[in-house]
Amino acid sequence: MGSAASTEAVQKEVAAKNVEEIAAALKELPADQLSKIKEAVTAGAAATPCPGPVDCSKVKVVAKDYKGLMEQPKEPKFKGALCQIFVRSQPYGGSDKSNNGHRYDSVPFANGMITSGMSCQLIHYTHEEHDAFFDMCKAFNFIIVRCNPGQIKADGGDQQKFDDSMRTLRKAGIQIWPSPDVMEKMGAKDALCKVATMNIGLEDTLAYYSTEEFVTGFKKTMAFQPRVIKQNRGSSGEGIWIIKLKDGNYCKEYGERSCEDGEKLSLMEANDNHEEEHTVAEFIEFCVSGRSDKSGEWTSKGVGKYLEGGKAAGGQLVDQRFCPRIVEGELRYNLIVDSLIGIIHKKPKEGGISAVGGTGSTYTYYGPEEKLFESLTTNFLKKDLPHVMPALDLAEEPVPLWWTTDFINSSPEGTKPEDEKWIVGEFNCSCVGISRCLAAYCKDDTPSASFDDISEEDKAEAKKYGDLMGEKALAILSK
Incomplete structure (x- = not known):
């Protein structure tokens, strides 16, 4: 001894x-x-694997390092994680990754939680370790999901299985931002119907879930005035059609008549502003069955079949009045929970209607206090926002941590700014990026991009966003 x-x-x-x-x-x-x-x-x-209070050693560590991530608190107020997906079949792990395998904007999210006294570990989901991954997740108080739609499937996994397991965690009291139900119901185009009676909605917004509903409803609305038909599943404007009667023979009162199958339609698709001409019958056939002998020749990049699978599978079309002032652009409100952090005015290229990126549109940036949009900001944040989640059947869920709302001016030209009516074009909370961090994602001309490539000015702005997210998240969890 x-x-x-x-x-x-x-x-x-x-x-x-x-x-x-x-x-x-x-x-x-x-x-x-x-x-x-x-x-x-x-x-x-x-390089320490997944540093933080929760043991992540039972699942594969995908990240090469944790550059930029702050030290985790020794006694966190709440234990959290940020969930990502590395698509092994795609260059760089997907179009949203830095060279270490993390999403290009993951660090500000996690650091914001840490600044508020919580832990936030950067983890990756792999479908081969599904059970072990979700068993590990039980040790967290909250999970921020940052998996772009389609990435889990692209990596060989099952999105439904992933979502159902996240729902199970949510039922167990673990906060998921955003939960699958929030993503599904806020992202679905028929959300516009559920807010139709609010200041930010249009009452003549309809949703179709079956061929019969679509044929009857569309022929009636199309005969009355120009329309916007939106599919539920598309992205970047694909399957969103701005439609006018070629002959302009609209009826004076809604329901006075319905369109005939042979009437000609002038169509423009929002993904690239290309124009097509089809009969009413051909358009309906394309929307329901895709390209066929009855649908005519289409130059759209899409395949149609917008109602495929029915409501349960996300098959739906939304029919909304066309607002001519869309040519002036739309407003994107960037929000952290209930706080507006910035406004982007997206103006289409001359002659176009859609301001989707890559179509030659012009973006102008405004602060949250911009006087030009004071009336909309006040009405939206103070009057409508408290009612949005209940209207979408999400009363038990908090407003998303990081999300956007797009608005279109529906007022006649000449309306005073304080009297203008802006309507929601769409909500987006699935995986909104922090544009200040774009320098950190890998692409062919920047294959080694990392957190270090973000300018100090942009890092400081991204930190403000992250810190506010942490503050809001802590307040919600503390309740």
């Missing part, structure tokens, strides 16, 4: 002496060499 104690004492003495010698040697090194050693030590610490 005495021998063992003696040996331990000698080992401690040798270790202490070694530390003293190393410290003395380091003092003698030139500053540039000392800096390199510090960088190497920091990189080694950053």
Whole structure:
């Protein structure tokens, strides 16, 4: 026993002496060499798999490092995680990744939680380890989901299985931002029907879930005035059609007549502003059955079949009045829970209607206090926002952590700014990016992009967003 104690004492003495010698040697090194050693030590610490209070060792670590991530609190107020997906079949792991495997904007999200006194570990879902992954997730109080729609399937996984497991965690009291139900109901185009009677809605907004509903409803609305028909599943404007009667023979009162199958339609698709001409019957056939002998020749990149699978599978079409002032552009409100952080005015290229990225549109940025849109901001945030989640059958869910709302001016030209009526074009909460961090995502001309490529100014702005998210998240969890 005495021998063992003696040996331990000698080992401690040798270790202490070694530390003293190393410290003395380091003092003698030139500053540039000392800096390199510090960088190497920091990189080694950053490579620790999924640092934080929850043990993640039972699932595969995908990330190469955790550059930019703050140190996790030793006694967090709440334990959280940010869930990502690395698409192994795609270059760089998907079009939203930095060179270390994280989403390009994950760090500001996580650091915002940490700044508020919570932990937030950066984790990756792999479908092969589904059960182990969700077993690990039970140890968290909240999970921020940052998996772009379609990425889980692209990586070979099952989106429905993933969503159902997230629903199970939510039922167990773990906060999911956004939960699958929030993503589904806010992202669905028929959300516009559910807010139709609010200040931000149009009462003549209809939803179709079956061929019969669509044929009857569309022929009646189309005979009355120009329409916008929106599919539920598309993205970036694909399957959103602005439609006018070629002959302009609209009836004076809604329901006075219905269109005939052979009437000609002038159509423009919002994804690229291309124009087509089809009969009413051909348009209906394309929407229901896709390209066929009855649908005529289409130049659209889409395949139609918008009602395929029925309501349960997301098959639906929304029919909304066309607002001519869309040519002036639309407003995107960027929000963190119930706080507006910025407004983007997206103006289409001359002659176009859609301001989707890549169509030559012009973007102008405004602060949240912009006087031009004061009336809309007040009406939306104070009057309508408290009622949005209940209207969407989401009364038990908080407003999303990071989301956007697009607005279109539905007022006649000449209306005073304070009297203008802006209506919702769509809500988006599935995986809204932080544009200030775009320099950190890899693409062919920047294959090694990382957190370090974000300018200091943009990092500071992204930090403000993250810190506000952390503040709001903590308040919601504390309730």
